[in-house]
Amino acid sequence: MNIAAAANEDMAYISNVLIYSAMAVYTLAFAAHSAEWVLGSRSKVGRTAAALTHHSSTAPAPAATMTKRKSSGTTVLEHTEVITRQPAPGSRDFPDGPGAAAGSRKGELYGRIALSLTVLAFLIHLGGVVARTWSVQRAPWANMYEFSTTFSMVAVSAYLLFLARGKNVRWIGLPLVTTVLLDLGLAVSVLYTESDQLVPALHSYWLWIHVSCAIISGAMFYLGALATVLYLFRDRYESKLTDPQGKQPGALAASVLERLPAAASLDRFAYRVNAVIFPLWTFTIIAGAIWAEAAWGRYWGWDPKETWSFITWVAYACYLHARATAGWKGRKAAYLALIGFACFIFNYYGVNMFINGLHSYAGV
Template sequence: MHLASAVDPQLADLSNKLIYSAMVVYTLAMFAHMIEWTFGSKGAVAVRSTEQAGSLGETVAAADRKAAKKVTVTVAGAGGGTTTLTRTAIAGEGATVVTTGRGAEEEDGPGAAGTSVRADLAGRIAVSLTVLALALHGGGIITRGLSVSRWPWGNMYEFSCAFAFAMTAAYLVLLAAKKKVRWLGLPVVLAVLLTLGIATTVLYTDSEQLVPALHSPWLAIHVSTAIFCGGAFYAAFIATLLYLGKESFEKRTAAGLTTGPLGTSASIWRRLPAASTFDKLSYRINALVFPLWTFTIIAGAIWAEAAWGKYWEWDPKETWSFITWVAYACYLHARATAGWKGRKAAYLALAAFACWLFNYYGVNIFVTGKHSYAGI
């Protein structure tokens, strides 16, 4: 995009309307996801396994609802081999797990291994609404940039809109890649609504031209990578939180504790993937994005030299970007060399994300420096 002095008020107004429209559709998607989580207690995995056994002349014994019980059935396969189906029930409507002779495992849960017909329909509607919201959201970002003929992330309002867009896009890309992460839809939509809510109320600024220091091609490079990293770090953060909750639930279940928010009666935790799944997902996302965050800092230093004559001056934004880099480096190092897994690693990951969050909101709003482009 080329710089221009004029601002197109009609495009700027259209941008605002598209962002607000996207928020409305995101809200509808949130309610649809909540319906999926509420009515998703009976899994389609159990239905499929029973139908498969029945079609081959086998029946699966009913699990005792008052005590944990496992039933294993071996059925003949079409190619002459055998398949082992295992059904586990835990005190009432327990989690249903189906394993095959190859050791594969599927867990019941929102968008994981399937759910009830009503909940599955709600989940599909939620995803469709999220796609529509993303289209409106993207239109709002594009028209914002067109209204001033520049890249649309010159202040915190614009950056927040782009950051929320990146979170949603990353989630939908995972779904398109056939990953079983529909359970991520609810926390993603909640975070997007929170981010856009803060952007449109606290951080909003009228469409205007950039300050001279931002007139650089590095705006597209440096800020774009920072936006992508923020969206990925948030996804890892959600996975870490869910790991901590699921891990506590699994421990209480193993100990026979059935009361409290993490007891075996908490059906939502039963329907989520295993704790180890969240732990691995968080680590993989952080490990994948860390090199890009490193590049973001390096690109920022190159831009600083072009704008201010020095690569590094320990400006508050530079300092906290480096602190965030060190925090994530410590987390990855602990996982790779010290063998840290589970809660200790999760706490490090949460601390690293807290540094990133403060670097974005805290430094931009409450600390004065050369990167004070919040516009508020």
């Protein structure tokens, strides 16, 4: 008995060390992603060419240009990429940005470093979750700390899976790593729970099924929400570029937003992610009802967690319906998607921390 307890404590300690180590590497990845975006800005030549393209109705900007640089008294010609971000005249059909870095080899280098560090951080993060599982000998998501660490790990794994399949989602890297750091920081500082805490109601195989589905659904909803927020910024940016009065976005906004996919691409990505994962969220609620009947003798009792899960379902159902309804596409539908994700976040943090119910375990 004592040997088993000591082994559990050892694995719990290893899990904690791995989670902190993952945070350290995610921090390095954050710095590299930031450098990628800063150093990936297009050169002044590139920006000038793009500006000329915006006001020209006949010829597109060149794909490349040459600039002079003096080095040790010798004039050197440098090849500078020019990537046009403007639509065809009279159109809002913008091309996609490169996803992150553009016009700078340094930006691309830092981008590769950032991706490598993200992969390393994910592997360490995964090790922390596995060690927690070994420590408690059960599913590692029985409280808010475990749910948070697993949630962010699944979100990063989904991002890396998209990249592995050749999807242009490098633009997710910086906001994803930033919020993963915030999530883990909150988990280790506010939500931390000892590894041996488990209430009787959670001793069920439904813990593996119901909560794992909730984690996967939430992680995908999160990626969809990120794309939706960026869509709103990019759409506003594109509106200014095509403003008939010639109103142009600021230099800082342009340097970031021009590298994102087009608003239409971001909107499409968010819709597909939310549409694909919505059936799993539906199953999550159904699985929770079946578990509730086994644990408490009723399928549905309008417990706060059940109520807000249903509200989240309704919000996303309205969003998906809106996308298929004329007049409710674009920004209006995007706002519905963000309302749905806000309901999910409140269901997780607000209900668990501030509202008492049958789903409130171990204080958090």
